Amino acid sequence: MNHYPQINHFLKDSLFFYTIVIGMDSRYAYVSKNYDRNFEFSGGTLLGEHFSVTLHPEDIVICEQTGGACFQSPGKLFAATLRKHDGRGGYVTTQWEMQALFDEQGKPDGVFCIGYNITEFVDTRSRLDSAHHQLTEIGYIQSHMVRKPLANIIGLTSLIRQESTEERVKDLCNMLEKSAGELDGVIKDISDKTD
Missing domain, CATH: 1.20.5 (Single alpha-helices involved in coiled-coils or other helix-helix interfaces)
Structure with a gap:
């Protein structure tokens, strides 16, 4: 999963962007500090957890469909808007772009995702x-x-x-x-x- 080390390094301390990699086992293979800080509730890390633990239950299928599309069209970015637990019983709205990762032999290796919180934008648009x-x-x-x-x-x-x-x-x-x-x-x- 070393396809995006420069991006991950550059954004590892970002206060605005989240970077994650979901492995082929549907578990977090990489999570940036900002992602853990915003969505991990036990004080540890989401690394190794199933990707669905942070999602609104209705949005799990969006992730699954978007991940599948990434592997059907390698090299292409796919967007998804997802609700994530806010740690207080509610949800924040996040916007993501995702792309399939492949290993040195060209086999599927996971999905790289970069996202950010758009809750304020969504709330303002609604108002x-x-x-x-x-x-x-x-x-x-x-x-x-x-x-x-x-x-x-x-x-x-x-x-x-x-x-x-x-x-x-x-x-x-x-x-x-x-x-x-x-x-x-x-x-x-x-x-x-x-x-």
Whole structure:
């Protein structure tokens, strides 16, 4: 498994990247310090443990499929997004690239993996998607549910002004119609920004 000694050496103390090698027996043949620090819970090392001990149970099949693809297309990198135990009963989201390793005789020797934590990115994207959905709902409410009664108020104001003979009522209707028109413009501007 000495195919990636320079990469492993370069990243062995990385605080951001994890490097691991999964042997043909599905066990960790190499784990970087950062990987052990983040995912090993007994204070020892994951070296020699089955690769699945760190994974969300639903993601084990993703690893198996991606590892198989690595051997079907040697030399090609394959990506996988995997949830890993966070040590507190939850999971972090990690992004990986994997490539098959072969020994000197060309026989499969394991899978080299380099990954990093993308939990913050995933959480931020989720919050942005939620905010976008809320803005879309607000835009719909403003353009369809608020502007309709406002248009009715503007129309009723016009009818009252036409029916009234008193100048004071007509002046009040003009002021009411002007204010309602300004409010309608503000609502339209907000609705346009949320589309």
